[in-house]
Amino acid sequence: MKTSLFAATVIAASIATLASCKKNNDAPQYARAEAFWDANKVPTQSFTGNAASGFSIIGEKGTKVKFPANAFVDGNGNIVSGTVTVTLKEVLSKKDVLLSGVMTESNGQLLESGGEMLIKALKDGKDLQVNPALGDTGIKVEVPKVMNNKDMGLFVQQKRDQGQGGAGGGGQQPQNPTTWIPAPYYPFGNGPNSYSFTLPGFTWVNCDRFYSDPNPKTTVTVLPAFQDNNQVTDLQVILVFKNISTVITFPFNYSIQKFESYQNSLPIGSQAHLVLIGKDSDGFIQFGTQSITISANQHIDAPIHKATQAEVDAFLGSIQ
Structure with a gap:
């Protein structure tokens, strides 16, 4: 059976198109900061x-x-x-x-x-x-x-x-x-x-x-560990407690160049999600989260990276 040059060209083009679509579909769908905040x-x-x-x-x-x-x-x-x-x-x-x-x-x-x-x-x-x-x-x-x-x-x-x-x-x-x-x-x-x-x-x-907790209180510091070579602005370090309806931010302490909780304000033994969220110079969400148990004089080096929409949405869906 013979295949014409035209037919072969069409087949090749179709294969290239399918490969391109597959490649685009497999590409990470990173979250745009402006669109994310507008939607959420x-x-x-x-x-x-x-x-x-x-x-x-x-x-x-x-x-x-x-x-x-x-x-x-x-x-x-x-x-x-x-x-x-x-x-x-x-x-x-x-x-x-x-x-x-x-x-x-x-x-x-x-x-x-x-x-x-x-x-x-x-x-x-x-x-x-x-x-x-x-x-x-x-x-x-x-x-x-x-x-x-x-x-x-x-x-x-x-x-x-x-x-x-x-x-x-x-x-x-x-x-x-x-x-x-x-x-x-x-x-x-x-x-x-x-x-x-x-x-x-x-x-x-x-x-x-x-909020009243009988456990001793401590101070926690956080230093973002950036995974991408990109400038990050509007950075927030947030603590979402797991067992109480409490959400706080960490102020930035310029004297130690770290994000730091208010002095002796966090109950030792409490569990929380530590969340970092900001915007990079390309306009994408920079995001990182981890589960922590608060310990005495705790310091956390917290990874943060360019995140996909699915990653951020999955976390938000877990803290209803």
Whole structure:
């Protein structure tokens, strides 16, 4: 049987195309940093309602917020009427905490979270405030107990106190300039299925408590061990605890040129995932993770490398 030159050419081209496709399919699909963060950031949900009569909203993860009549005032303290826009971010898992950047610590002390959220209100593109005249009868929030079911209290976000928790001492630079503090005067309800409270303001709030562990506390240092010859920026060193709903970052200590936990803040014997994540000069995710058991005065040389999307997704799926 004879094969024409044309047919042979077509067959050869087909084989080359299949080989090329196989080669491309086998190539690692590295994660682009910008696309990764866009796809995984905690979404901002948007609602509208009538400010004069009041209205309620329910978030995608079950957070309920009830706005009574005349709940909003503008920047001059005037009661707002008409249609307002309310936005909501729900942080109700350790994965959400990691991806939101709003970690569970208070001036260097560990917090155990039952859920965080950011509620804001706007009219005509301008930020509104909670009507202070409403007091305890103001905006009511219910947070489902999907992240935790322990007794909690209400915390609010504020600028970090540089004089506490080692946040500004010893050359440490906090990863986040804000921290959590207890809300001193807002009643808090621990129901069978939800936490409930009156919203103190349009800011980040947290159903939280200080984590108590009888074990001795220690300080841990981390030094990234880069596997690729590439400059890495926006680098974060994160600790995701396995048995409690706690996620923290390690500030960078310039005096020792290492990432370092807050002094004597980590319970010896606790188990956690150590996570390093950053962006290289080509725009790809640099990533590394390992399971650790915290020991006294521990130092970790932590590998970090250009990671595939599947690798990062697999880790995120394991810390729900």
